[in-house]
Amino acid sequence: MRSRAQIVVVGGGPGGLCAALSAAQNGAEVTLLDAYPEPGGQFYHQPPRWRLANATRRQTQGRALWQRAQAAGVKIRSEVLVWNTSSERILSLNGPEGVEEIQADALILATGAYERPAAFPGWTLPGVITSGAAQILLYHKVRPGKRLLVAGAGPLQLVTAAHLVQAGVKVAAVLEGGRLVSKGLRQPWALWGQWERAREGLESLLTLASRKVPFLSGWGILAAHGDEQVEGATIARLDEKWRPIPGTEREVACDTICTGYGLVPFNALSRLCGAEQEWRPGQGGEVPRRDAWMQTSVPGIYAV
Ligand SMILES: Cc1cc2nc3c(=O)[nH]c(=O)nc-3n(C[C@H](O)[C@H](O)[C@H](O)COP(=O)(O)OP(=O)(O)OC[C@H]3O[C@@H](n4cnc5c(N)ncnc54)[C@H](O)[C@@H]3O)c2cc1C
Known part of the structure; x- marks a missing residue:
């Protein structure tokens, strides 16, 4: 017809x-x-x-x-x-x-x-999802996992992490690939007029701080590990060009990894x-x- x-x-x-x-x-x-x-x-x-x-x-x-x-x-x-x-x-x-x-x-x-997907060793393991998927699960009152690692870039990651924490999910850490906060402090005029976004970002940071969730600016995920499902991740500090800095690697235990590298x-x-x-x-x-x-x-x- x-x-x-x-x-x-x-x-x-x-x-x-x-x-x-x-x-x-x-x-x-x-x-x-x-x-x-x-x-x-x-x-x-x-x-x-x-x-x-x-x-x-x-x-x-x-x-x-x-x-x-x-x-x-x-x-x-x-x-x-x-x-x-x-x-x-x-x-x-x-x-x-x-x-x-x-x-x-x-x-x-x-x-x-x-959402832009990011590929890294282990990214196809069950338990690696995007932050948007995590948000949609929360929207339907489903917790995406028991212990999450949030990794990516941009303010949406922060907001997602805060929503997860408020929904009662344990967030092991939030990794921000760029220098979001220090950039915001160095260039406050970039936030001029973006009051709603700035408020949302600040509220999210405060939510994470109140639950003692580490917010690591300039960090990224190197690999996800697990046999049949995510059991942990290797993370590292990144240089200005987003290359991992040798010697800074750390292991994080988690069953879910939420990534978000822009749209x-x-x-x-x-x-x-x-x-x-x-x-x-x-x-x-x-x-x-x-x-x-x-x-x-x-x-x-x-x-x-
Ligand atoms: C997963 C995700 C989470 C986001 N979260 C935030 C956030 O928390 N805060 C924020 O500021 N921004 C967020 N954004 C950015 C978001 O894109 C913008 O904030 C805003 O929603 C863009 O508005 P829009 O109308 O252009 O597109 P959208 O809001 O994305 O709306 C597009 C609509 O088009 C419909 N559509 C697409 N293709 C078809 C099709 N073929 N047939 C029929 N319908 C179709 C979709 O169903 C959707 O309803 C998010 C983006 C994504 C992808």
Whole structure:
């Protein structure tokens, strides 16, 4: 079955919801498709709903945003996976009503990002997961393990570690590959205007400190060990170029390792449309080339 729609937004995260709301407020007929059971994307869905005061705030913010979008007339369809798109803006989807196609007059892609995996000896052992996976397990009230090691780079690691601790999981250590805290102290202006993020980072650090969880800045994971499951890890101090410094290796006992080395833009749908891509290391990799109106190289297809 193929239906028609004026504007289709793929992705119900903050980007897609804002795009849909804005288009609807300007008189367009908008359908928003999202693969998850509820809109909100990673930002509004990932913190555990239980126990955390800030989870409630985010959930509330996310819910308010999608209710505003619905009130503005956006038709939100959840649990709908878009598995193909074409340069003619024909979308193939699979959802609760089965397989169907939509011909869109205009298409807005807001599919977000996914986590960059890191490979190291032992990384395929059961028990090595990404921090996003840990967050999703917590969201479903499942503790990922009994004794965790969190390793990676960037503020998301800190936040994940704090969520784990608050959920009652023992965190052996948090390894930050870069010099996150000292960089923040050396360049405080980089945080200017990022008050929410700075507050979240500080709160996470305080949570870790209150439970005496070691936060090792400039450290990384060298290997995971275990026969059938993670039983421990070798960690080491890293130099400025992220090379392990010989002689600093340590063994850490753990049954789960959460890694997170940044995000990669999810550009599969824009590639399927034939949109030109460009390499933007600051944004995590390849993203669709866009004009000032956020239109890709394919007319009528936009990306946020
Ligand atoms: C695992 C993970 C955890 C994160 N945690 C945080 C955090 O704690 N704090 C923070 O500031 N940022 C976090 N981020 C970064 C996050 O990408 C941004 O904060 C923000 O969510 C981006 O908004 P967005 O709308 O661009 O994309 P997202 O919020 O990622 O939303 C994209 C939406 O597109 C949908 N989608 C994707 N492909 C399809 C498809 N083919 N068919 C249908 N639907 C599709 C997804 O279901 C999703 O709902 C996280 C990212 C990841 C991957």
